[in-house]
Amino acid sequence: AEDLHHSCQWGYGIRWGEGPTDTGMQRLALSEEDRSVRNWFIKTMQDLKCNVTVDEMGNIFAVRPGRRAGVPPTFIGSHLDTQPTGGRYDGILGVLSGIETIKTMNDMGLETEGGVGVVNWTNEEGARFPISMISSGVWAECIPLEQAHALQEVPTVASLPTAASAPETMKSALQKIDYLGDVPCSYKSTPMAAHFELHIEQGPHLVSAGQRVGVVTAVQAYKWFRLNVIGRDTHTGTTAFEHRADALYAFSRMMVRAREVAAAKGCLASVGIVEAKPGSVNTVPGLVSFSLDIRGPETELVVEVEKELRSEFDAIAAAEGAGIGKPCRVEWTLDFDSPAVKFHEDCIDCVQQSAHAVVADAPVADTKSLVRSIMSGAGHDSVFTSKRVPTSMIFIPCKDGLSHHPEEFSTAEDCATGASVILQAVVRYDRK
Amino acid sequence: AEDLHHSCQWGYGIRWGEGPTDTGMQRLALSEEDRSVRNWFIKTMQDLKCNVTVDEMGNIFAVRPGRRAGVPPTFIGSHLDTQPTGGRYDGILGVLSGIETIKTMNDMGLETEGGVGVVNWTNEEGARFPISMISSGVWAECIPLEQAHALQEVPTVASLPTAASAPETMKSALQKIDYLGDVPCSYKSTPMAAHFELHIEQGPHLVSAGQRVGVVTAVQAYKWFRLNVIGRDTHTGTTAFEHRADALYAFSRMMVRAREVAAAKGCLASVGIVEAKPGSVNTVPGLVSFSLDIRGPETELVVEVEKELRSEFDAIAAAEGAGIGKPCRVEWTLDFDSPAVKFHEDCIDCVQQSAHAVVADAPVADTKSLVRSIMSGAGHDSVFTSKRVPTSMIFIPCKDGLSHHPEEFSTAEDCATGASVILQAVVRYDRK
Ligand SMILES: NC(=O)NCCC(=O)O
Ligand SMILES: NC(=O)NCCC(=O)O
Numbered sequence: 001a002e003d004l005h006h007s008c009q010w011g012y013g014i015r016w017g018e019g020p021t022d023t024g025m026q027r028l029a030l031s032e033e034d035r036s037v038r039n040w041f042i043k044t045m046q047d048l049k050c051n052v053t054v055d056e057m058g059n060i061f062a063v064r065p066g067r068r069a070g071v072p073p074t075f076i077g078s079h080l081d082t083q084p085t086g087g088r089y090d091g092i093l094g095v096l097s098g099i100e101t102i103k104t105m106n107d108m109g110l111e112t113e114g115g116v117g118v119v120n121w122t123n124e125e126g127a128r129f130p131i132s133m134i135s136s137g138v139w140a141e142c143i144p145l146e147q148a149h150a151l152q153e154v155p156t157v158a159s160l161p162t163a164a165s166a167p168e169t170m171k172s173a174l175q176k177i178d179y180l181g182d183v184p185c186s187y188k189s190t191p192m193a194a195h196f197e198l199h200i201e202q203g204p205h206l207v208s209a210g211q212r213v214g215v216v217t218a219v220q221a222y223k224w225f226r227l228n229v230i231g232r233d234t235h236t237g238t239t240a241f242e243h244r245a246d247a248l249y250a251f252s253r254m255m256v257r258a259r260e261v262a263a264a265k266g267c268l269a270s271v272g273i274v275e276a277k278p279g280s281v282n283t284v285p286g287l288v289s290f291s292l293d294i295r296g297p298e299t300e301l302v303v304e305v306e307k308e309l310r311s312e313f314d315a316i317a318a319a320e321g322a323g324i325g326k327p328c329r330v331e332w333t334l335d336f337d338s339p340a341v342k343f344h345e346d347c348i349d350c351v352q353q354s355a356h357a358v359v360a361d362a363p364v365a366d367t368k369s370l371v372r373s374i375m376s377g378a379g380h381d382s383v384f385t386s387k388r389v390p391t392s393m394i395f396i397p398c399k400d401g402l403s404h405h406p407e408e409f410s411t412a413e414d415c416a417t418g419a420s421v422i423l424q425a426v427v428r429y430d431r432k
Numbered sequence: 433a434e435d436l437h438h439s440c441q442w443g444y445g446i447r448w449g450e451g452p453t454d455t456g457m458q459r460l461a462l463s464e465e466d467r468s469v470r471n472w473f474i475k476t477m478q479d480l481k482c483n484v485t486v487d488e489m490g491n492i493f494a495v496r497p498g499r500r501a502g503v504p505p506t507f508i509g510s511h512l513d514t515q516p517t518g519g520r521y522d523g524i525l526g527v528l529s530g531i532e533t534i535k536t537m538n539d540m541g542l543e544t545e546g547g548v549g550v551v552n553w554t555n556e557e558g559a560r561f562p563i564s565m566i567s568s569g570v571w572a573e574c575i576p577l578e579q580a581h582a583l584q585e586v587p588t589v590a591s592l593p594t595a596a597s598a599p600e601t602m603k604s605a606l607q608k609i610d611y612l613g614d615v616p617c618s619y620k621s622t623p624m625a626a627h628f629e630l631h632i633e634q635g636p637h638l639v640s641a642g643q644r645v646g647v648v649t650a651v652q653a654y655k656w657f658r659l660n661v662i663g664r665d666t667h668t669g670t671t672a673f674e675h676r677a678d679a680l681y682a683f684s685r686m687m688v689r690a691r692e693v694a695a696a697k698g699c700l701a702s703v704g705i706v707e708a709k710p711g712s713v714n715t716v717p718g719l720v721s722f723s724l725d726i727r728g729p730e731t732e733l734v735v736e737v738e739k740e741l742r743s744e745f746d747a748i749a750a751a752e753g754a755g756i757g758k759p760c761r762v763e764w765t766l767d768f769d770s771p772a773v774k775f776h777e778d779c780i781d782c783v784q785q786s787a788h789a790v791v792a793d794a795p796v797a798d799t800k801s802l803v804r805s806i807m808s809g810a811g812h813d814s815v816f817t818s819k820r821v822p823t824s825m826i827f828i829p830c831k832d833g834l835s836h837h838p839e840e841f842s843t844a845e846d847c848a849t850g851a852s853v854i855l856q857a858v859v860r861y862d863r864k
Pocket of ligand 2 (some may be wrong): 235809
C-alpha cells in the first residue's frame with residue numbers, strides 16, 4: 001500500500017480530501033508522468049534482481065528467473081496509466097501487487113519452477129488512444145502493430161493546454177518518452193506460461209454483498225465507435241426549427257434513445273466524448289462527433305443493440321433537416337471490438353483455491369461465502385492474454401463501486417487480501 | 433462588390449465552390465486577420481479623406497466632414513468580424529456599403545450638412561467573445577467597459593491550434609493587435625446624429641417572397657446563458673444506468689426538451705457550444721458546459737421560455753442520479769440580455785422612402801410590393817445605437833435565407849440595391 005501511494009506521486013489528479021493520499025490520478029498513457037512512473041517501475045524491478053525488457057508498444061516485462069531455464073514465466077500484469085480524472089487503484093493496484101509478490105518471494109527465498117514476471121501494459125485505459133488494452137492486443141497478435149502505432153490521441157487530450165500542436169500518434173508518443181522498445185511486441189517473443197491480474201471490481205457487487213474476493217470467470221463484450229452527425233451550420237436567431245439540420249439536436253435525440261434501446265436488452269450504451277462544430281453560441285452546429293461505448297454480457301446482445309441503434313440513428317438523422325430537403329447524415333466508425341471472454345479453468349481454479357485459503361481465518365461461519373465468481377464489466381489486458389495463454393483475474397471490493405473517478409478507493413486490508421491471493425495463485429499455477 | 437471580395441482576402445474560410453470568391457470567411461474578432469482588414473479599412477478611409485479614430489473597444493470611426501462644424505455625423509455601421517465558419521456578407525456588406533457611400537459622395541462632390549461616418553464595431557458576432565454587439569453596447573453605456581475588457585474568449589476558440597495557451601480577454605486581444613485605442617468608448621465622446629445599417633436578412637422571408645428590400649422596424653429579444661450540468665464521473669462498463677449521474681445524458685434530455693418548450697411559445701432555443709468532461713470514451717461525463725440562446729419576438733416570451741426551462745432542467749437533473757442519492761445539478765449564468773427593440777420612426781421613414789425610390793424602375797406593376805417591413809431575427813449593433821440615437825436598418829435577400837455558413841450569398845444586384853438605399857437614406861436624414 002505504501003508503494004502504491006508512492007507510485008502515485010507521478011500524476012496527481014483531482015484532490016477530494018485533506019489527507020496526503022486523498023487525490024485522484026491523471027496519468028494519461030505515454031505522458032511525462034507515465035514516463036516517470038515507468039522509470040521508477042524499471043528501477044524497482046532491477047533492484048529486485050529482475051530482468052527487464054521493453055517491447056515495440058512500450059510494454060515493460062520484468063522477470064524473476066525460476067529454477068528451470070527455457071520455461072516461460074508466469075506473469076502478473078496490469079497497467080500504470082489512468083483516466084484523465086482517474087483514481088489510485090484502477091490498474092495501479094495490479095502492477096503494485098506484482099511488485100509486492102516479487103518482494104515477498106525474494107524475502108522468503110522462494111524458488112519457482114518457471115520464472116515469475118510482472119508486466120506493465122501500455123494504454124490499457126484507452127483514455128488517450130481510443131483502443132483500450134491495445135498493447136496486450138498487439139502482443140496477442142489480435143491488433144496489427146502498424147494500426148496501433150498509427151492510432152491518434154482523442155481530441156479532448158489533443159486540446160489540453162500542455163498538448164503538442166498536432167495530435168500525437170502512439171508511435172510518436174512512445175518515442176517522445178523513450179519507450180519505443182526493440183523487442184517485437186508478440187506472445188512469440190515474450191512468451192508467458194499464464195497471466196494473472198488483480199483489480200478493483202469497479203462495480204458494486206462485492207462491496208454491497210460484503211464479499212471480499214471475486215474470482216473472475218468472464219468479461220462482458222464491448223464495442224467502441226466514433227460517430228459523426230453531419231448537418232448544416234446556420235444562424236440560431238433567424239432559422240426556424242423546421243429549417244434546421246441541427247447536428248447537436250440530432251445527437252441529443254440519439255443519446256436519449258441509446259439508453260432506452262440498450263436498457264431494453266440488459267446492455268449499456270454510453271457517450272464519453274462529444275465535440276460540436278463550429279462551436280459558436282449563435283451558430284447551429286453542422287457537425288457533431290462523439291464516442292459510443294456499447295457493452296453487454298453476450299457478444300450477440302451487443303451486436304443487436306448496435307444494429308437497432310444504426311437504424312434508429314438513421315431515422316433521427318433523416319428527420320432533422322427533412323423540412324429543407326437537407327437531412328442530417330450519420331457515419332459510424334468501429335474503433336474497437338472486444339467479444340465476450342471466458343477465462344481458463346486451470347487459472348480460475350488456482351484463484352479460487354487461493355481465495356478460499358486467504359479468507360479462511362475470517363470471523364464468519366461460512367468463509368467460502370466471502371468469495372464469489374464474477375463477470376467483469378470492464379475490459380482488462382487479461383482479455384487479450386487469454387487469447388494466447390491461460391488467464392484469470394481477482395477482484396477486490398471498492399467503495400461505492402465507483403471507478404474512473406478521483407475518489408476511487410479500496411481499503412488497505414482489501415488490497416492486502418488481493419495481493420495474498422495473487423501470490424498464492426501464481427505459486428499454485430507454477431506447481432501444477 | 434469588388435471591394436467586398438477584396439476585403440475578404442483577410443480571413444478566407446471554408447471553400448464551397450470553384451470560383452475565386454467561392455469561400456466562406458473565418459475572421460474571428462481581434463484575430464490577426466481582423467487586424468489586417470482593419471488596417472485596410474483605415475487606409476481606405478484615409479485615402480477617401482476621412483478622419484479616423486479608434487476607441488477603447490477597438491471600434492473604428494471614419495468621418496467625412498460636413499458643411500457645418502459641431503454637428504454630429506450620421507453613421508453607417510456594421511462589423512468586419514465573422515463566425516468561425518461564416519460567409520462573406522454578414523456584417524462585411526454593411527461596412528463596405530459605408531465605404532461605397534463615401535466614395536460615391538466624393539465622386540459626386542456631394543456636400544452634407546452634418547458629416548457622414550462609417551463605423552466598424554468590434555466583436556459584433558459574439559463568436560469569439562460571447563457577448564454579441566458588445567462594443568456598440570459599451571459605446572451606448574449599456575455594458576460597462578471593465579466587464580467588456582475582462583470578457584474571455586469561448587473555449588472552442590481557446591482550443592484552436594493557433595490560440596494562445598491561456599484564454600485571451602478582450603483587452604489582451606485588443607492590445608495584441610494594436611487596436612486598444614485611447615478615445616473613450618461612449619456615445620458622449622463619439623456622438624452620432626443617427627445610425628443606419630445595411631445587412632443581409634439572414635432569414636428566408638425576402639428571398640422566398642421575391643422581395644428586394646426589407647425595412648427593418650424591430651429586432652427580436654434574446655438572452656444568452658452558459659450552463660453547467662454537474663454529475664459524477666464513473667466507469668461506462670461497470671456502472672448500471674440507475675447508478676449514474678450522467679451529465680451528458682441529462683444535457684441531451686435538456687436539449688430535446690428546450691426545443692419543445694420554445695416551439696410551443698413561438699420562440700427559439702439553441703445550443704451552439706457543448707463541452708463534456710473529462711472527455712474519455714469509457715468515463716461517463718461528470719461535467720457538461722453548454723451555451724443556450726433563447727429568442728422570441730417579445731421580451732416577455734423569452735422570459736417565459738427561460739422560466740419554464742429553469743424548472744424543466746432542474747427536474748431532468750434531479751432525475752439523473754436520484755438512484756444513488758447524488759442527482760445532477762444545473763447552474764445558469766446569464767452572459768447577455770438583449771430585450772426586443774423598436775427602431776426610430778424618422779429613420780424607418782428615410783429607409784422606406786429610399787427603398788421605394790430605388791426599386792421604382794423595377795419591371796413589375798406594383799413596385800412598392802418589392803419592399804416590406806420586417807423584424808430582425810438576429811441582433812445587430814443597431815440594437816445598441818438605437819438606445820442613444822435614431823436608428824434603423826435595411827435588409828436585402830440572401831440565398832436560401834442561409835447565414836453563419838460559408839455559402840452565405842447575396843447577388844451583386846441585391847448588394848447594389850442595398851447600397852443605393854442606404855446612401856439615399858443617409859442623405860434624406862441629413863436634409864431633415
Ligand atoms: N479496467 C478498466 O477500466 N479498463 C478500461 C477498459 C474499459 O473500458 O473497460
Ligand atoms: N447579425 C448577426 O449575425 N449578429 C450576431 C448576433 C446574433 O446572434 O444575432
